[in-house]
Amino acid sequence: MQCGIDLGSRSVKLVIMNPGTKQLAAANVYETARFYREYGQRTDKGLAVDFGALGLPAVTGLTATGYGRNTIAIVGATIIPELKAHMLGASYQTGLTDFTLLDLGGQDSKVIKVRKGRMVDFQTNDKCAASTGRYLENMAAVLDISLAELADYSENPVELSATCAIFGESELIGRMVEGYTTAELAAGVNYSIYKRIKPMLSALKSDKIVFTGGVALGSAIKTFITREMGAEVIVPEHPQLNGAIGCAVYKADK
DSSP states (O other), X not given: OEEEEEEXXXXXXXXXXXXXXXXXXXXXXXXXXXHHHHHEXXXXXXXXXXXXXXXXXXOSEEEEESTTTTTSOBTTOXXXXXXXXXXXXXXXXXXXXXXXXXXXXXXXXXEEEEETTEEEEEEEEOSOGGXXXXXXXXXXXXXXXXXXXXXXXXXXXXXXXXXXXXXXXXXXXXXXXXXXXXXXXXXXXXXXXXXXXXXXHHHTOOSEEEEESGGGGSSHHHHXXXXXXXXXXXXXXXXXXXXXHHHHHHHHTO
């Protein structure tokens, strides 16, 4: 069995793939600190993943990527760049070779242009959390609604102009005081993310946009892209696991 791990800033995504059938045998998402604390064993070579404690079978190959790939040494793992992992995962999940990939993670956003199965251009934004899942988590807390509920609002968005996640909270509270409904405020939060990623999508646009990352579990961003850019937006079966799947595919193809 081949294992792919995406060491995200907010969560660790892990999949196990049968290299013969390329079917997922296991797939899980863990809170990052908990994963390192409960399922990692510190050794002189780095952090060894305790697959027994995870209730998973032993693996014959391990590939890792993600936010923690350069700071956490996973024993026995082949390390590959995030962009490559996400491109491979998107191609595997959709069967496409020509598309633009949009990945919105916990701390950054990535847009990758893929042609004939190869990355030809990309743009990333990790300077501010305002267009990421972390921003959505903060805004959901301010609105006192779940992240899942927040991510589905797209009608009548209120204008939000702050480009910083911290100032964004203050602006959102100010709009609440002005009397806007929770639905309008939530839609405004989602639209503010769309506005920040739109320049990257426009620069690397394709007829088909594959949307991955935890943010893709909600419908609002997909709605805005479809409505305003006229592109077909494809959310694969496992958007949050895409990077880990790409790692497993990479190893399985060796």
